[in-house]
Amino acid sequence: MARLLPPESASVEEVAREIGVGAQTLERWRSDALSMPARERAWTAAARFEAVLSTAAMDETARNAWCREHGVYPQELAQWRQAATQALAEPEEARASPQQTKQDQRRIKELERELRRKEKALAEAAALLVLSKKLGAIFNTDKGEDE
Structure with a gap:
């Protein structure tokens, strides 16, 4: 469901095919989710990473404006950045492969x-x-x- 919402905003048809749910059902779920305050919406890991990347080069004023526009606290954005940095700093050998x-x-x-x-x-x-x-x-x- 979070893939349908900003910042990812994937198409309804694409997500419907992926998860096997009707497009009308997804449309209803999306409208329900959009009616909630932005603060209560879930951000996927990919969306959080995208947010960190898109705000990395911004100065504090622009970053604060972006946060207000997307309903995110600057502290949350900082936490997401720290989590992404830690995940990338972890040596690849330490991460277990699926195999x-x-x-x-x-x-x-x-x-x-x-x-x-x-x-x-x-x-x-x-x-x-x-x-x-x-x-x-x-x-x-x-x-x-x-x-």
Whole structure:
């Protein structure tokens, strides 16, 4: 829904195809969203980044005017800029690729399966040990008394 609103303002037909919702439904949702105050509208990550880029070269007066026009506090814009800077400063190697994430999830499932198997084996061994001690106590298998 946020893609339909400024600053991204994607076409209704394009978004309707992407998410599989009728264009009339999207039009109704957009009019509902536009009737809300700008302050309550959601900004997508792409829209926030675009806002940071478009206001980066502006002086403070122009940036404040842009913020008033788009219903954003200058502090929010500064936070978005800081978040974008931090995300870009993070080394690419540190960011997990989708393939790496999938491999990690597969490995976690495998390890959890192995852990469950070992816990069951340990519980079985403990039960056998307890039973063997009880059996020894019942039949009094001490060799010292038989001799």
